[in-house]
Amino acid sequence: MTDEVLKKLQVLAESAKYDVSCASSGTSRSHRVGAVGSAAGWGICHSFAEDGRCISLLKIMLTNYCKYDCAYCINRVSNDIPRATLSVRELVELTMEFYRRNYIEGLFLSSGVVRSPDYTMERLVRVAKDLREVHHFNGYIHLKSIPGASRELVNEAGRYADRLSVNIEIPNETSLKLLAPDKDFQQVFTPMRYIQQGVLQQAEERKHFRHAPRFAPAGQSTQMIIGATPDTDRDVLRLSSALYRRPTMKRVYYSGYIHVNTYDTRLPAMRQAPLVRENRLYQADWLLRFYEFKVDEIVDDAMPNLDLEIDPKLAWALRHPEYFPVDVNRADYEQLLRVPGIGVKSAKMILVSRRFAPLSSEQLKKMGVVMKKARYFITCRELPFRTIQELSPAFVRHQLTRTKKTDERQLILTFED
Amino acid sequence: MACVFRYDKTFEGLLTCVFHAYNRRQFPERLLDLQEPAGLFDDEVLEVLTDEALAGRVWQGVARLVRGEFMRGITSCWLSELPGVDELLFRYLRKLFDTKGRSVYNLADADVLACSQLWKKVSNECTRVIQFTRFQKTADGIYFSALAPIYNVYPLALHYFTDRFADQPWLVYDARRSYGYYYDGKGEVQEVRFAETIEPHLPKEKLAEGEELYQQLWQSYFKTIAIKERLNPRLHRQQLPARFWAYLTEKSPKFS
Ligand code: SF4
Numbered sequence: 001m002t003d004e005v006l007k008k009l010q011v012l013a014e015s016a017k018y019d020v021s022c023a024s025s026g027t028s029r030s031h032r033v034g035a036v037g038s039a040a041g042w043g044i045c046h047s048f049a050e051d052g053r054c055i056s057l058l059k060i061m062l063t064n065y066c067k068y069d070c071a072y073c074i075n076r077v078s079n080d081i082p083r084a085t086l087s088v089r090e091l092v093e094l095t096m097e098f099y100r101r102n103y104i105e106g107l108f109l110s111s112g113v114v115r116s117p118d119y120t121m122e123r124l125v126r127v128a129k130d131l132r133e134v135h136h137f138n139g140y141i142h143l144k145s146i147p148g149a150s151r152e153l154v155n156e157a158g159r160y161a162d163r164l165s166v167n168i169e170i171p172n173e174t175s176l177k178l179l180a181p182d183k184d185f186q187q188v189f190t191p192m193r194y195i196q197q198g199v200l201q202q203a204e205e206r207k208h209f210r211h212a213p214r215f216a217p218a219g220q221s222t223q224m225i226i227g228a229t230p231d232t233d234r235d236v237l238r239l240s241s242a243l244y245r246r247p248t249m250k251r252v253y254y255s256g257y258i259h260v261n262t263y264d265t266r267l268p269a270m271r272q273a274p275l276v277r278e279n280r281l282y283q284a285d286w287l288l289r290f291y292e293f294k295v296d297e298i299v300d301d302a303m304p305n306l307d308l309e310i311d312p313k314l315a316w317a318l319r320h321p322e323y324f325p326v327d328v329n330r331a332d333y334e335q336l337l338r339v340p341g342i343g344v345k346s347a348k349m350i351l352v353s354r355r356f357a358p359l360s361s362e363q364l365k366k367m368g369v370v371m372k373k374a375r376y377f378i379t380c381r382e383l384p385f386r387t388i389q390e391l392s393p394a395f396v397r398h399q400l401t402r403t404k405k406t407d408e409r410q411l412i413l414t415f416e417d
Numbered sequence: 418m419a420c421v422f423r424y425d426k427t428f429e430g431l432l433t434c435v436f437h438a439y440n441r442r443q444f445p446e447r448l449l450d451l452q453e454p455a456g457l458f459d460d461e462v463l464e465v466l467t468d469e470a471l472a473g474r475v476w477q478g479v480a481r482l483v484r485g486e487f488m489r490g491i492t493s494c495w496l497s498e499l500p501g502v503d504e505l506l507f508r509y510l511r512k513l514f515d516t517k518g519r520s521v522y523n524l525a526d527a528d529v530l531a532c533s534q535l536w537k538k539v540s541n542e543c544t545r546v547i548q549f550t551r552f553q554k555t556a557d558g559i560y561f562s563a564l565a566p567i568y569n570v571y572p573l574a575l576h577y578f579t580d581r582f583a584d585q586p587w588l589v590y591d592a593r594r595s596y597g598y599y600y601d602g603k604g605e606v607q608e609v610r611f612a613e614t615i616e617p618h619l620p621k622e623k624l625a626e627g628e629e630l631y632q633q634l635w636q637s638y639f640k641t642i643a644i645k646e647r648l649n650p651r652l653h654r655q656q657l658p659a660r661f662w663a664y665l666t667e668k669s670p671k672f673s
Contacts, residue, residue, distance in 0.1 A: 047667055
């Protein structure tokens, strides 16, 4: 390790930082004799960057040289930026040494495309293989599969990585082709399918042989850039929900577009990344995965975009006053989940606690229910509040939006899975 | 008739108190330190001698009634070291035994709720210790880290370190309570105490060769990875509380 590595690290971290999928969750593995490390399952954030994002993995590119010219990417070939390439050895050493100091959970490695997709992919795989087989590294590895890589290499990657990802980036193929002329959906969805087949096949083998080799035990994830194209939230969420129907897709990440290549007129000139929209999409995504909402309940033809002023669950509730008020002492789990201000945790707490005695609003508050919101949608033991039924949705909306604006970015869900 | 117990303020002592309370069918209003004088209206004072065997029986009784996670909850509350936590736990345990364990789910009960909230706070602090530990490799090959957690959480965090860093010698140190754990790299953990105060960052001459470069690499990675279009100092402070900064390699002013 030399000072030269320091330079490279700066250049390559700079190039990798726009990729949002930092979570290291999904695998739980404790120490094995002769191996180094463990995987914690719940995705430990070891630090938080000054933008508030979780630092869990060493997120870096093997190289930021790239022969492609994707309009939204700082590493595109037509950009004049500092370029660097780490050797496999340097990268492996960095990972091991950072890991031993408890800086990181593991490695998140991607790369620009040099020579050919397979050439690049092969080197990514070599890093993972060296970590596992030479250094017996037992921590977390996330590899970004290069679009267009062959099945053999994707399969090999799956043997060493905990998670694989292929980024969609643009939620619609026409826009993708416009902005990234070297890419198409085929190149993205084919490796996704390889990964899925690998994971499912391995699960099948494990049923018969306990020691069958593992294959990306934490499944796959992907990312979409938000705001670089005119696609609506409905387009984005429909694609997400279709992806979540695939058995191995664990997370879809949304990345508010940052106008890095200001000279490119195919892209909208945005001064600020659409952070509120990004946040609303994460909330909607949350509703899809944990609250049993369907896309059409969140956005539809009449309202193809999310309401930026209020969260999507509240927006749904205001459109459906007939559903309320919900009696917290009787309602089932699904009904409770629909109440704005009641989350998964508080809904579960309500279910176990109300068996002892009917719950009061004071107790609900202590269990983490946001009464400021929930009061309009529930009845409980004493509640004399007037609900949405008496007050009308418009009034409730006014009540809940007129309070001083909080910083929306506070709500960003950083590392839950 | 009001009665109080006096005991040595250890966890085993607390469990022994529970044993005697049930044995005598007499439940104390207060739990006092051995030195603390009894109040004017305390008619009866019982000195409880901590007894490992009796404490063990009580603890096994708990184990029969509730799932392991609740036992961890009880120890977590104890490790908060907050004044009065023993009396809170005493009431909690009494309810637990009286309802055959069902009470632990009754969050509408003030004591149960208080315990569950305290448990949450302590385990959050434990998580922070796991997150924010930064090892510095010393010249003699030991990975050293100090933090000053608000609760006494190293006993709870220990399994993380022994599991993850099983093949390297390390020392984690609680600078607030002046004790730590040393692991020899082979499987033995041992409690240690130093007479002198421990500085968060070791001086250069105590560090292994190359250690400073890794610290510098990490610090510059940390700075680079933030997206400047999205800087959010408020969120940053909320997630990385300032009280940890003095101990964090990436926040140390050393290289900037
Ligand atoms: S292929 Fe990847 S690294 Fe290369 S320009 Fe496109 S997005 Fe950027």
